[in-house]
Amino acid sequence: MRVILVAGTTRTAEIDGISAAGASRDLLVHTPSADAEILAYGDTVRAPVTPVSPTGCPTPAVVTRAVRELLGFDLTVVDGGLARPTGAPTVSVGARPGGDIREPDPVQTAPGAFVAARRFGRALPDDRVVVGETVPGGTTTAMAVLRALGEDALGSTSSSLPENPLDLKERVVEAAFESSDVAPGRAAHAPETALRAVGDPVLAVAAGLAAGALESGTEVVLGGGTQLLAAAALVRHAGVPDRATLATTSYLAADVSELEEAAAALELDLAVTDPDFDADGAGPLTAYADGVAKEGAGMGGALRLADEAGRLGAVTEATRAVLDRVTGDDADDAARDKSRGDTGDGR
Amino acid sequence: MRVILVAGTTRTAEIDGISAAGASRDLLVHTPSADAEILAYGDTVRAPVTPVSPTGCPTPAVVTRAVRELLGFDLTVVDGGLARPTGAPTVSVGARPGGDIREPDPVQTAPGAFVAARRFGRALPDDRVVVGETVPGGTTTAMAVLRALGEDALGSTSSSLPENPLDLKERVVEAAFESSDVAPGRAAHAPETALRAVGDPVLAVAAGLAAGALESGTEVVLGGGTQLLAAAALVRHAGVPDRATLATTSYLAADVSELEEAAAALELDLAVTDPDFDADGAGPLTAYADGVAKEGAGMGGALRLADEAGRLGAVTEATRAVLDRVTGDDADDAARDKSRGDTGDGR
Numbered sequence: 001m002r003v004i005l006v007a008g009t010t011r012t013a014e015i016d017g018i019s020a021a022g023a024s025r026d027l028l029v030h031t032p033s034a035d036a037e038i039l040a041y042g043d044t045v046r047a048p049v050t051p052v053s054p055t056g057c058p059t060p061a062v063v064t065r066a067v068r069e070l071l072g073f074d075l076t077v078v079d080g081g082l083a084r085p086t087g088a089p090t091v092s093v094g095a096r097p098g099g100d101i102r103e104p105d106p107v108q109t110a111p112g113a114f115v116a117a118r119r120f121g122r123a124l125p126d127d128r129v130v131v132g133e134t135v136p137g138g139t140t141t142a143m144a145v146l147r148a149l150g151e152d153a154l155g156s157t158s159s160s161l162p163e164n165p166l167d168l169k170e171r172v173v174e175a176a177f178e179s180s181d182v183a184p185g186r187a188a189h190a191p192e193t194a195l196r197a198v199g200d201p202v203l204a205v206a207a208g209l210a211a212g213a214l215e216s217g218t219e220v221v222l223g224g225g226t227q228l229l230a231a232a233a234l235v236r237h238a239g240v241p242d243r244a245t246l247a248t249t250s251y252l253a254a255d256v257s258e259l260e261e262a263a264a265a266l267e268l269d270l271a272v273t274d275p276d277f278d279a280d281g282a283g284p285l286t287a288y289a290d291g292v293a294k295e296g297a298g299m300g301g302a303l304r305l306a307d308e309a310g311r312l313g314a315v316t317e318a319t320r321a322v323l324d325r326v327t328g329d330d331a332d333d334a335a336r337d338k339s340r341g342d343t344g345d346g347r
Numbered sequence: 348m349r350v351i352l353v354a355g356t357t358r359t360a361e362i363d364g365i366s367a368a369g370a371s372r373d374l375l376v377h378t379p380s381a382d383a384e385i386l387a388y389g390d391t392v393r394a395p396v397t398p399v400s401p402t403g404c405p406t407p408a409v410v411t412r413a414v415r416e417l418l419g420f421d422l423t424v425v426d427g428g429l430a431r432p433t434g435a436p437t438v439s440v441g442a443r444p445g446g447d448i449r450e451p452d453p454v455q456t457a458p459g460a461f462v463a464a465r466r467f468g469r470a471l472p473d474d475r476v477v478v479g480e481t482v483p484g485g486t487t488t489a490m491a492v493l494r495a496l497g498e499d500a501l502g503s504t505s506s507s508l509p510e511n512p513l514d515l516k517e518r519v520v521e522a523a524f525e526s527s528d529v530a531p532g533r534a535a536h537a538p539e540t541a542l543r544a545v546g547d548p549v550l551a552v553a554a555g556l557a558a559g560a561l562e563s564g565t566e567v568v569l570g571g572g573t574q575l576l577a578a579a580a581l582v583r584h585a586g587v588p589d590r591a592t593l594a595t596t597s598y599l600a601a602d603v604s605e606l607e608e609a610a611a612a613l614e615l616d617l618a619v620t621d622p623d624f625d626a627d628g629a630g631p632l633t634a635y636a637d638g639v640a641k642e643g644a645g646m647g648g649a650l651r652l653a654d655e656a657g658r659l660g661a662v663t664e665a666t667r668a669v670l671d672r673v674t675g676d677d678a679d680d681a682a683r684d685k686s687r688g689d690t691g692d693g694r
Contacts, residue, residue: 042472043472045467045472046467076387076436077436085439088438089436089438091434123392124388125388125389125392
């Protein structure tokens with residue numbers, strides 16, 4: 001069992017009001033690098049930011065890390081166009097940071113990264129992989145990609161903001177098609193074209209990985225929301241028919257009314273997991289129950305794994321422990337520095 | 348517990364007769380990338396070679412991987428100047444492939460990589476790390492570095508070849524000093540100078556990591572032979588006095604008569620572990636008992652961990668399972684493709 005986090009950036013996120021992670025430019029560009037470190041080490045290592053939204057909602061990476069500490073799965077971070085260094089080990093498939101999709105040709109590395117990721121996905125030795133993403137602004141590019149493919153079962157994508165800025169996203173997607181040679185629906189069966197013209201590099205890598213893994217007989221769990229749904233659409237348009245699972249959170253599912261229908265249309269089994277963050281004792285995690293963040297960094301996939309292992313009830317406490325560590329809320333910082341959780345069983 | 352593998356290259360390895368891995372240029376340049384993949388995935392993924400010496404001795408990476416499957420430790424691969432792509436996730440600290448030390452200024456990235464690795468080592472959250480290396484030709488550059496520092500307790504370094512080509516190594520080291528501004532002993536207390544003038548990028552990164560980890564209170568196990576001894580010397584010359592452990596194999600210890608004395612001079616506790624590869628049932632691993640390879644890819648450190656966990660007796664069988672997988676010796680290749688060992692406990 002391996003969880004693969006695809007971490008990268010698109011300048012589309014810099015558009016004012018698009019992303020919860022985009023509250024400051026620093027947070028925006030460093031969040032994927034920080035998320036990767038949190039999954040790899042249980043804390044930030046090189047990244048100079050702690051990804052907590054302005055309203056205090058912590059990055060979903062702390063949840064995925066908590067599940068990793070509970071279950072001990074392998075992790076591979078794939079560089080989907082990181083804009084800042086990360087201390088997490090990463091695999092390169094040639095992706096570079098994506099441009100603003102309102103500009104012409106924003107993701108020139110997408111076709112190459114899709115092909116290289118697909119080859120890498122085929123070579124992975126695992127029986128089962130969970131693919132997750134971290135890319136601020138990614139729901140907007142995912143919406144554009146679904147339109148480019150002509151996949152209209154999903155009217156719009158979710159948002160990390162409690163109030164989905166749908167009008168703004170519509171305008172951005174419209175501008176993306178205006179500046180591109182591709183019209184809505186005209187990139188059907190041409191995933192690389194859709195990704196390069198109106199997508200982002202994380203989506204290119206996630207879709208390539210999923211396609212390659214499925215082609216080699218690996219069970220694939222897409223751990224995430226509407227961005228992973230877009231990845232699944234890309235996999236189908238690349239001619240890969242094998243069933244996969246979309247594993248997401250109850251918060252995301254509550255936000256997307258057409259989720260079940262969209263998943264079924266893409267031949268995906270849907271697994272929705274509720275971590276019960278509105279219960280007593282969830283502390284800052286109650287922000288999730290208020291509709292902030294909702295998903296990301298493989299959270300839905302990790303929760304699914306925790307549920308399968310019968311450890312779902314332990315996630316809140318484990319996540320709060322990770323969160324205390326990441327935000328430095330411990331009583332004793334010096335002790336904290338050398339008391340992180342392990343993920344293996346060989347302690 | 349984290350094992351850190353520093354993987355990279357030096358063109359010094361291309362000198363005829365220097366390295367067991369250097370039997371063919373392909374094997375030479377791809378071995379570190381393949382070793383990293385074997386540790387990360389239990390098999391090669393992107394690397395086009397299987398690192399087995401011409402006489403049939405498998406890379407020590409299969410031993411370290413076998414211990415990983417037994418114990419489940421975390422792994423971080425740091426790029427110490429890889430010359431070919433690897434499918435293993437890697438952390439970059441700016442190291443590039445090293446040049447032939449007979450040429451002037453062969454390792455220009457060494458000072459920067461040493462500093463960045465030291466900072467990274469300081470930031471690592473672990474209580475304890477094992478640092479290992481994979482770099483064909485590395486014992487020759489290690490010998491030159493020890494001379495540059497004026498560390499003469501060790502007359503010469505070990506070799507992956509059963510007959511250590513000492514005359515050849517002496518000539519190479521002599522030529523290195525001839526083409527450099529640094530004379531033997533003149534780089535004392537200047538580790539970056541020694542590394543850049545006559546070293547290799549892997550040694551720069553391994554020494555930097557160890558120095559930084561020790562400075563932040565992390566327990567450091569140097570898992571390897573005379574190259575890790577050179578790394579320890581660099582750490583001391585960088586002004587870091589904290590005790591560390593050198594954990595190596597009985598095969599390496601048998602080859603280096605002054606090992607105990609050299610380790611003591613550098614304030615290192617010495618741990619020598621015998622995996623008993625000359626016993627019945629060791630198959631191709633008996634090559635180790637014949638003095639081939641001896642050490643590498645963190646093998647001595649991994650064996651130490653296995654011994655501490657009471658699992659040393661399980662290493663031979665686990666290693667043979669990894670080896671069958673890596674060399675494709677199974678009866679059923681199709682089944683093999685999706686039946687690798689996991690390393691976590693969350694299966």
